[in-house]
Amino acid sequence: MLESTIERPTAPQALAIVNGTPFNQLPEDLYIPPDALEVFLELFEGPLDLLLYLIRRQNVDIINIPIAQITHQYIAYIQVMGNLKMELAAEYLVMAAVLAEIKSRMLLPRQTESEDEEEDPRATLIRRLQEYECIKSVAEEIDLMPRLERDIFAAVVDVSKLNIEQALPDIQLKEMLLAFQDVLKRVDQLSHHHITKEPLSVRERMSAILENLKGADSLLFSQLFSRKEGRQGVVVSFLAILELSKERLIDIFQHEPFAELRIRTAGAIHSLDGNRGDGGVDAIGGSRASSAGSSH
Amino acid sequence: MEELTQLVEVEPVVPDPVIELLDVNMEIKRIVEAIIFAANRPMTVKQIQQVFPEIEQPELIEILGAIESITEDYRDRPIELKHVASGYRFQVRQELSRWVSRLFEEKPPRYSRALLETLAIIAYRQPVTRGDIEDIRGVSVSSSIIQTLLERDWIKVVAHKEAPGRPGLYGTTKQFLDYFNITNLNDLPTLQEIQDLDLSLDNAQHILQEESEKQTTDEQDEFAQTYTNIREELGETTAV
C-alpha cells in the first residue's frame, strides 16, 4: 500500500499523496507558504540531513529508525515539494527510492541467509546516517572554535621603518655582452648609425677627464697627462681630449695668446652665465680654442 | 599524507626546565622576539634560526629557550606568544577579542554548513576525494566550496587517486590549523565513535513491523506533527 506512493502517478490536482490518499489542498493548519518551503529545504544539507531531522523529531536512536514511518514522512515531503514545483535536488529522490526499497524488503518474508550476504540497505542507510551525523556535529563544533578574523587577532608590528636591504640582482659579464651583441646587430641593420670602434681605453679616459674636470673650473692641458702611463697613456689621453672636443663635451681655451692650453667642460660656460662678471671673455675664447682643437 | 607526517614531527623539547631561564642568551632572545613580531606569519624554530646570518645561527635549543622565556615575559600582557601548527606567533589574548573585533568594520566571514561539513570531512577522513565527500554528505559538493577551501589554503590536493579520472585526494594544511588556532589535527573536536551496528535482522524485522503497524494508525497524526514542527522551526528561522 505505502510503497505504491512512489510509482503511482500523482493525480494532477493533488498537492500530495499521503498513504495513497491524495491531498488536494494542504490543511489550513499545515499550510506553509511556498517560499517558506524553499527556506525550509535550504535548512537541510541534503536527504541525510532531512532524514536525521525526521528521526530526531521522533526522539529515537538512529539504529532503531522507525523506517516505515520515516519513509512515509520523507516521501510526503518530497511530494509536497514536487507539487509546489520546487526544484528538488536529485539526491532527495534517490533517497526516496532507497527508503522505498528498504520498506518493501521488510514487508517481504525473510530471505535465506545466503541472499542476505549482499549488504542490507537498511544497515547501509543507518551507517550513513550515523557517519553524517558525526560529521555534522563536529562541523558545528568547528564553527564554534576560536578562529582568526573572528576571535583571534594577530599582533601586528610595523616594520616599514626598518632599513631592509633588498638583495640586488646579479649580472654576469656575458649577459651584458650578449645584450650588447644584440644592440650591435640592430645598429648594423639600421645602417645610418655608425658606432666607431675606437679603443675602449679612449672612451674610458674621456669619462675620466670629464670626471676630473668636475671638481675644477678648468685644468691645464698638461694636467691631463700622467708621465707614469708612458707613451701609450699619453696617446690615449690625447685621443680622448680630441674626441671630447669633437663631441663638444669640453672646451679648450687659452687665457691669453701663447699661454698654456686649458680644458674645461663645455657645461662650464653655462655655469659661468650665472656669474657673468668673471667669465664672459674666457667663454668666447674657449669656444674659439675648441674649434681650433678639433681641427687637429 | 605529507601534512600528517609533518605533524607527527615534533619540535625539539627543551630538556631541562629548571636551568633554561638562566641560560637564555639575552641578545638572542631580543632578536628572536623581534623576528617573531616582524614576521607576518607563524615562524618555526628552524625558520627563526635561519633568519640569523649563517655564522651567527644559535642552536635550536637556544631559540626554544628564548621562546620559553619570552612566553613567560608576556604572561601578564594582553598578547601572548602562541604555538600554532606552522610555528609561533604573537596574538591578542582571546578574552580581549570582544574589544578588538570592534576595530574591524568588516564582519568576519561566516561559513556555510555545507562548507564546514566539507571541511570537517576532509579534516577527519583525509585523504578524500570529492566523491567520498559527496557519499558522506549525501549531496553533491559545489565546486565553489572546494574552490573557497583551496583559496583559503585550508585544503590542498595531496595526491591523486588511482581511479578513473584520477580524482584529487584532499587533505588539510597547516594554514587550516593556524586559522583555528591549533597545532595539530588532534586538537580538533573529537569525532564521535560510530555506534556498532548490531542489526540482527530478526530484531530489526520485529521492531520495524511493529513500527509499521503503529504507523498505519498514527500516520496522519505524525505527518501533521512533523509539519507543525517544521513550521515552528521555520517560524524561528524566519524570525531571526
Place this chain on the structure above:
Amino acid sequence: MEELTQLVEVEPVVPDPVIELLDVNMEIKRIVEAIIFAANRPMTVKQIQQVFPEIEQPELIEILGAIESITEDYRDRPIELKHVASGYRFQVRQELSRWVSRLFEEKPPRYSRALLETLAIIAYRQPVTRGDIEDIRGVSVSSSIIQTLLERDWIKVVAHKEAPGRPGLYGTTKQFLDYFNITNLNDLPTLQEIQDLDLSLDNAQHILQEESEKQTTDEQDEFAQTYTNIREELGETTAV
C-alpha cells in the same frame, strides 16, 4: 566590564604627571594595548577611544595615561610603542633592522634586457647622454633603468652636455669595474669581438683562444687573464 562601568562614573582623572602611572586603570590599559597591537594601522587616541563601546569609552586622558604606561613597559623590549604622524603603533626597534631584514629578503629579481643593453652602451660608448643611448637602442630608455644603474653605483654623471636641457653624460664607475672583476675597460672585449662572438660552444672557444693567443704577444698580460675569465664564463653558459 564591571570595572569600566565603574570608571565611567568616576570623575575624569586630573592629569597629574606624578601620579598618573599609578592611576592607570589596568583593564583599560590591557584593552588599549590589545587594540594597538591588533590594528594594522597607526591608531590615534581618539580612534582608540572609539573602539570601546559607547557607554564604556574611557576619557582620552585615560587612554593617554595607558599609552604612557605601555610605552614604559616596552622600554627594554625589542619592539617599541611609537607615536608617528597618524597615531600610535608598535614597531620593531631600528637597531634590530640588521637581524630582522633577512626575513624580508626575497630572491633578487632579474634585470631586464633593456637595462643590460643600456649598461653595455654606457660602458662602450661613454660618455653618453640618455639621448645617445636611445639613438643606439632605437627605443626610449626609461628613467628607472638609469636610476637603478646610478643607485648601484655602476654609472655616474661625469659631466653635462652643452645642449638643450644640459643632459647628463654617463660613464661607468670604479664599482662597475670591481663588480665585473676587471681593472679597466680595455679588459672588455672589443666591439668587433663582440660582433663576432658566436656563443655556440665551439665557436666561442675558438674565437677566444685566438684572442688569447694574440694577447700573449701583446704587452699587456692582464688581457690574457681577462679573456680567460670571459672564456670560462662563456664556457659555463654554453655548457648549461
